Amino acid sequence: MSFHTFPASNPPTGTAVLNLKDSDFFNDSDSIKQISEFDLQRPPSCIQFVPDTRYENYLVVGTYQLEPDEVSVELTDTGSKESSPAFGELGPKKQFRNGSLSLLKYGNGQLSIVDTIECSSAVYDLHFLPGETTTFATSSSAGTISFYHVVNSLRVSAGIGNISETRIQPLWSAQVLSPTTIITFFQFIPAQLNKFGPLIAATANDGGVYLMSYCLENFTIDLLNDGMPITEHRLKFLGTPDYAWCCASYFKQTFSVYSGGDGGDLVRERIPFSDGKLQLDQRLAQIHNFHDAGVTAILPLPISTNDNSALLLTGSYDEYVRLYFVKEKKVLAKLKLGGGVYRLKFVRQFHWPSGKASYTVLACCMHAGTKIIQVQGNPFGEWTIDVVASLNVPGNNADNYCYAADVQPQGQMQVIPSNRTYTRLCVSGTFVDKKLAVWEFMIRMSED
Numbered sequence: 001m002s003f004h005t006f007p008a009s010n011p012p013t014g015t016a017v018l019n020l021k022d023s024d025f026f027n028d029s030d031s032i033k034q035i036s037e038f039d040l041q042r043p044p045s046c047i048q049f050v051p052d053t054r055y056e057n058y059l060v061v062g063t064y065q066l067e068p069d070e071v072s073v074e075l076t077d078t079g080s081k082e083s084s085p086a087f088g089e090l091g092p093k094k095q096f097r098n099g100s101l102s103l104l105k106y107g108n109g110q111l112s113i114v115d116t117i118e119c120s121s122a123v124y125d126l127h128f129l130p131g132e133t134t135t136f137a138t139s140s141s142a143g144t145i146s147f148y149h150v151v152n153s154l155r156v157s158a159g160i161g162n163i164s165e166t167r168i169q170p171l172w173s174a175q176v177l178s179p180t181t182i183i184t185f186f187q188f189i190p191a192q193l194n195k196f197g198p199l200i201a202a203t204a205n206d207g208g209v210y211l212m213s214y215c216l217e218n219f220t221i222d223l224l225n226d227g228m229p230i231t232e233h234r235l236k237f238l239g240t241p242d243y244a245w246c247c248a249s250y251f252k253q254t255f256s257v258y259s260g261g262d263g264g265d266l267v268r269e270r271i272p273f274s275d276g277k278l279q280l281d282q283r284l285a286q287i288h289n290f291h292d293a294g295v296t297a298i299l300p301l302p303i304s305t306n307d308n309s310a311l312l313l314t315g316s317y318d319e320y321v322r323l324y325f326v327k328e329k330k331v332l333a334k335l336k337l338g339g340g341v342y343r344l345k346f347v348r349q350f351h352w353p354s355g356k357a358s359y360t361v362l363a364c365c366m367h368a369g370t371k372i373i374q375v376q377g378n379p380f381g382e383w384t385i386d387v388v389a390s391l392n393v394p395g396n397n398a399d400n401y402c403y404a405a406d407v408q409p410q411g412q413m414q415v416i417p418s419n420r421t422y423t424r425l426c427v428s429g430t431f432v433d434k435k436l437a438v439w440e441f442m443i444r445m446s447e448d
Contacts, residue, residue, distance in 0.1 A: 031389040031442050038111040038436040042100055044429030046126040047404040047436075050150050052134045057106045058114075058150065058166065059406065059427060061436070062123030062138055067096040097122035097141045103150060103168050104436075106408075111427070111436060115167040117148075125185050135171075135216070139183035139202060145212075145221055146173035174221040181206050189249045195273045199224075201249055201257050207233040207241035209259040209269075211280070225280045230269050233261030248298040250310050258312065260295025266314065268326065290324065290331055293317035297344040303357055303379060313361060313375060315341025321363060323375060323383050332377070335385040339368025339402075347372070347407050347424065352447050355379075360388075360443060362426070366401045369393045370428040372441050389441035393430050404429040420445040 042063035050058045099122040103115040121142035128136040134150040149169040177183060186202035200212040200221070208229030214221045224230075233242040243262040250256045255278070257269045266288040272279045297315030301323075310326045321341050322334040343364040350358040359375040369392040377383030393400040405428040423442045429435070 031444070032391060033440045034391065035438040035440065036110045037394075038104075038438070040102075040429075040434040040436065043431040043434050044404050044436060045099070045123055045431070046138075047406045047427055047429055048126055048128055048136070049406050049408050049427075050134060051128050051409050052132045052150070054152075055134065055150055055166065056408065059104050059106070060126060060136060060150070060168070061102045061104060061404075061429065062126045063099045063102070064122040064124065064141070065098050066122075067098070099123040099140070101126075101138065101148070101168055103166065105166070106425070106427075106438065109438070111438060114165070117168050117170065124183060127186065127188060129188055130190050137186070137188075137200075139186050141182045142179045143175060143177035143181040143183060143204075144173050145176050145183065145186065145200065145202070147171040147216070147219075171216075172219040176202075176212060176221055176223060177204055177206075177208075177210070184244065185246045187247055187249060189251075192251060192255075194276055196255075196276065196278050199249075201247045203244035203247050203259055204229075205243050207244050207261065209233075209244055209247055209257065209267075211257070211278075224278070230257065230271070230280060230283060231259050231267050231285065233259070233263065233265065233267070236263055243294070245294060245296045246298050248300055248312070250300045252310070256310070258298050258300075260291075260298055260314070260316075262294040264291040264293055264295060264316070265289055266291070266295050266298065266312075266324075288324070288326070288329060290322065290329075291316040291318055291320075293340075296340060296342050297363075299344040299346060299361065301357075301359055301375065302346075302349065309379075313344055313359075315344050315363065317341075319365075319368075321373065321385060323377075323385060333375070333383040333385045335373070335387070337363060337365045337368055337371055337373075337387070339365035342366055342403050343405070345406065348422075350445065354447065356381075356447060358445065358447075362405055362407050364402045364405050364428075366403065367393060367398050369402050369430075370405045370426065372426075372443070374443070376447075388443055391426075391428055391437060391439050391441075394433060394435060394437075397432075400433055401431040402428055403431055 042065045044061050045064035046062040099119040101117045102113050104111045105114050121140040123138050125139045137147045139145050151169045152166045155163045155165050182205040184203050189199040191198045202210045209231035210229050211224040212221050233244045235242045245260050247259040255271045259267050268286045269283050271283045294317045299313040301311045312324045314322050317340040319336050320334050323332045345362040347360040356378050361373050363371045371387050372389035374386050374388045408425040421444050426439050428437045
């Protein structure tokens with residue numbers, strides 16, 4: 001177990017670090033190339049590229065800062081069935097958190113900040129709406145969900161005229177949970193015609209998994225189920241609330257919400273619907289326990305024909321990524337990644353003529369850095385998980401952590417490239433040293 005007391009920081013401005021020496025490359029193969037680094041003034045907690053192709057070189061970074069003058073905070077990366085803190089666990093004093101949202105642009109091999117918004121609470125999670133959009137939302141350490149746009153506008157400058165600038169435009173913020181509650185993760189759930197409207201699923205440090213409806217036109221977010229969680233993660237022996245870290249929804253004939261808790265449980269809530277409404281009072285819970293520590297990431301693979309045949313890729317503080325077959329309650333493949341698997345993001349999928357499918361996934365592995373993994377198999381055969389590219393935390397420092405990273409989107413190409421290789425750009429954040437690393441990875445496709 002390793003600990004760190006957070007340092008003081010100033011408002012984020014950022015500094016680019018270019019022309020890295022050979023000794024600055026931390027790759028373990030020839031499949032990656034580190035391009036540059038960028039110094040933030042606060043620790044990065046979440047990162048996402050703008051999915052709209054008009055802003056393909058822009059990304060948004062959320063930060064999380066605990067004020068060291070007010071409280072001493074310790075960070076652990078091991079996790080356990082009893083306690084698996086993410087960004088910090090406090091002693092007896094009250095928490096004082098703040099954060100920021102920064103819009104950065106990538107060009108000529110370096111990052112630069114073009115806009116920053118200061119936040120009164122820490123930014124815990126960030127997601128753009130599905131599709132090619134400029135609208136995104138964040139969750140905070142103070143129970144809020146806030147919506148924003150990335151916009152381009154003209155600004156009048158004396159003596160120069162109109163100047164085009166890209167910035168973050170706040171839309172609205174909603175206090176959906178208690179101001180003392182951390183919303184640890186959330187996911188947008190697209191509307192399903194004649195079944196239900198657009199939803200948000202969110203997890204919190206009170207152990208709850210919540211469903212909300214939202215309306216962009218009316219600037220509203222409303223808790224469903226009378227404001228109560230649809231799932232409550234609790235410690236097995238004490239019965240007290242347990243941290244809920246992640247959730248994922250799955251809709252194939254039926255609607256399910258999966259969630260992961262600190263105690264190692266993965267809970268599935270099957271929710272029926274009729275007359276365009278979810279029947280939350282008729283939901284059915286099912287507990288799956290196949291992790292040795294807290295469940296921190298859940299990623300359904302887009303291969304299943306119905307909800308019962310769902311294949312879930314999961315990450316845990318026990319350092320394993322697992323492929324799990326829901327219907328048979330069976331782990332089909334697993335791989336130890338060397339650090340707590342805090343986030344999993346889908347990158348790309350391919351389908352081979354033989355029927356085998358390949359999925360490229362980004363994994364944030366805390367003190368083990370960022371890894372690109374390949375999940376490959378046949379719906380009726382064996383599955384494998386392999387690391388195909390990796391960027392360690394700077395200096396392989398076990399006291400540093402990667403909680404956030406993203407791959408620049410280039411569409412969901414499903415055709416095997418003729419040369420069986422493709423290259424993508426990635427930005428990874430490290431929490432303790434407050435750095436962003438820009439790097440490329442090359443994937444060599446193989447059906448073997």
